[in-house]
Amino acid sequence: MPILLARGLTKTFGDFEAVKGIDVEVAKGEAFGFLGPNGAGKSSTMKMVAATSPRTGGELSMFGLDPDVDGAAIRARLGSCPQQDNLDEELTVEENLHVYGRFFGLPRAVIRERTEELLDFAQLTERRRDKVEPLSGGMKRRLTIARALVNDPDVLLLDEPTTGLDPQARHVLWDRLFRLKRRGVTLILTTHYMDEAEQLCDRLVVMDHGRIVAEGSPRALIQEHSTREVLELRLPVDGHDESDGGHTELAHLVEGVGERVEALPDRLLIYADHGDAALETVTDRGLQPVSALVRRSTLEDVFLHLTGRTLVD
Amino acid sequence: MTSEGVAPLVPPGPRRVGLAAEYFLRVWRRTWVGSVFSRFGGPLLMLLALGIGLGSLVDDSSGGVGGVGYLFFVAPALIAVQGMMDAAQESMWPVYGYFTWNRMYHSMLATSLTVTDVVLGHLSVIAMQSAIASAAFVLVASLFGAFASWWALLSIPVGVLTCLAFATVLFGVTSRARTDGVFNVVFRLVITPLMLFSGVFFPVDLLPTGMQVLAWVTPLWHGVELSRDCATASADVMSLVHLAVLLVFVAGGLVLALTGMRKRLVS
Numbered sequence A: 001m002p003i004l005l006a007r008g009l010t011k012t013f014g015d016f017e018a019v020k021g022i023d024v025e026v027a028k029g030e031a032f033g034f035l036g037p038n039g040a041g042k043s044s045t046m047k048m049v050a051a052t053s054p055r056t057g058g059e060l061s062m063f064g065l066d067p068d069v070d071g072a073a074i075r076a077r078l079g080s081c082p083q084q085d086n087l088d089e090e091l092t093v094e095e096n097l098h099v100y101g102r103f104f105g106l107p108r109a110v111i112r113e114r115t116e117e118l119l120d121f122a123q124l125t126e127r128r129r130d131k132v133e134p135l136s137g138g139m140k141r142r143l144t145i146a147r148a149l150v151n152d153p154d155v156l157l158l159d160e161p162t163t164g165l166d167p168q169a170r171h172v173l174w175d176r177l178f179r180l181k182r183r184g185v186t187l188i189l190t191t192h193y194m195d196e197a198e199q200l201c202d203r204l205v206v207m208d209h210g211r212i213v214a215e216g217s218p219r220a221l222i223q224e225h226s227t228r229e230v231l232e233l234r235l236p237v238d239g240h241d242e243s244d245g246g247h248t249e250l251a252h253l254v255e256g257v258g259e260r261v262e263a264l265p266d267r268l269l270i271y272a273d274h275g276d277a278a279l280e281t282v283t284d285r286g287l288q289p290v291s292a293l294v295r296r297s298t299l300e301d302v303f304l305h306l307t308g309r310t311l312v313d
Numbered sequence B: 001m002t003s004e005g006v007a008p009l010v011p012p013g014p015r016r017v018g019l020a021a022e023y024f025l026r027v028w029r030r031t032w033v034g035s036v037f038s039r040f041g042g043p044l045l046m047l048l049a050l051g052i053g054l055g056s057l058v059d060d061s062s063g064g065v066g067g068v069g070y071l072f073f074v075a076p077a078l079i080a081v082q083g084m085m086d087a088a089q090e091s092m093w094p095v096y097g098y099f100t101w102n103r104m105y106h107s108m109l110a111t112s113l114t115v116t117d118v119v120l121g122h123l124s125v126i127a128m129q130s131a132i133a134s135a136a137f138v139l140v141a142s143l144f145g146a147f148a149s150w151w152a153l154l155s156i157p158v159g160v161l162t163c164l165a166f167a168t169v170l171f172g173v174t175s176r177a178r179t180d181g182v183f184n185v186v187f188r189l190v191i192t193p194l195m196l197f198s199g200v201f202f203p204v205d206l207l208p209t210g211m212q213v214l215a216w217v218t219p220l221w222h223g224v225e226l227s228r229d230c231a232t233a234s235a236d237v238m239s240l241v242h243l244a245v246l247l248v249f250v251a252g253g254l255v256l257a258l259t260g261m262r263k264r265l266v267s
């Protein structure tokens, strides 16, 4: 039985449909992601999965249970990190763990024992008696995750785990999440960072405007929806419309180079299995790029191809 | 597919309410010292200024109110006032904070707790605070000779009941508030006028009929009268009516609180 099973799942706020009938299945032990830009409906979906917000329509089951009927039972087996931290910042680090454990009705002795492990896991042992308020964003996030583990859940839900963190803090956090994954915890996360999705997810769905537009492993998605490499090209834009950086006007100049061209305001993306060869073709046409960069395709390219937009604006 | 180490599910009921209450109790333990003067000082100052100061004038000129010395008239009423004030302090800004500022209500609802557990847990801690404050008031006021009999102890639960009548309704208001600006309005337009015109300092019979009606349809006057009936050992049928009205407010307020909170927190 899958851990999470959704069929035609919808969520409506007033007459606005935030989630428009999605099908998702997550197996035990998987690291599964929802990748999509702001407003895609990721948080709305996560809240339904976390049994904290009722679904509007469709089917949804967690551990084979219906959140509408067995919400409390589902939540008891979940760890949940909402997009917005909701720690009690007046309390100390370990008090936050204690208080949260008590919400689950865990005996104090059990919480005490787990607190040691969790502090160690969150690398907060030294700060255990400090108030939460002055901690850095990364520390608070790690504490939120540690707190979500206090009931020793089978599944950890993470809504944008590293949004707003600096690169170093993100890497520390990813490392922690890898550990959990190795321990067999099922991870279900949302993100609008393609590198995060690539790093953490075995499998993911790409979400846009409340719908799932693609599904697969990061590698399979890239193979299916993009080329092996991408040539990023900036051309001189004098005389062209500056308001959009001019590059949309220039797309015709590289037509036929590579398999496909996407024009962003400030650059052209040429999709080709061999970026260097594509660059040669470009220079052979007499074009003199201001800059040229060959890189491998990412999920960002998949998203761009599927929706015509970039993930982060 | 049950695995070991999963948190035992606490069945719905008083235990889960207790788990929620534990958190609010912890917050109270951390903050009560800081608020003890503002809370407790107010009613006590009124007792001294009005009960003893103004009271001696009243007693000299007209022999008290309805044959009761002014201090004995005012003191039990102030227990009900204190209940209302506690409710107003605890059920607006802090409640608003728990769903907008630190979002701890959301934290709680991500666990085995439900909206009912959280609301009842929070209200029970407010009731407990009110019980302590009422008891402390009775104790201190007795030192000033404001209570003459052991019946005054019955005023303590009346203070708590008055507190709950306001707290439940105000939870309902707060859960529907879009900004925290409304709370000042509630204080100015509801709490303060009620304190002045609910028979605390003079009987409501002295008011025009329209304002007497206002006393009837709001909780404070009923709390004031019931508390007074208890403290002066003069309970009668009307006391039961006051009790019933307060209970209706608590029940209605609970419905308002639970529906509002559910809408706000589980959308």
Ligand SMILES: Nc1ncnc2c1ncn2[C@@H]1O[C@H](COP(=O)(O)OP(=O)(O)O)[C@@H](O)[C@H]1O
Residues within 6 Å of the ligand: A013, A016, A018, A036, A037, A038, A039, A040, A041, A042, A043, A044, A045, B267
């Ligand atoms: N409580 C709500 N009331 C009204 N609209 C909402 C509510 N929550 C989310 N939305 C809307 O639903 C859409 C999806 O939001 P969300 O699920 O938060 O997306 P994401 O997490 O992918 O950024 C957005 O347009 C958002 O404005």
Ligand SMILES: [Mg+2]
Residues within 6 Å of the ligand: A042, A043, A044, A083, A159, A160
């Ligand atoms: Mg979101």
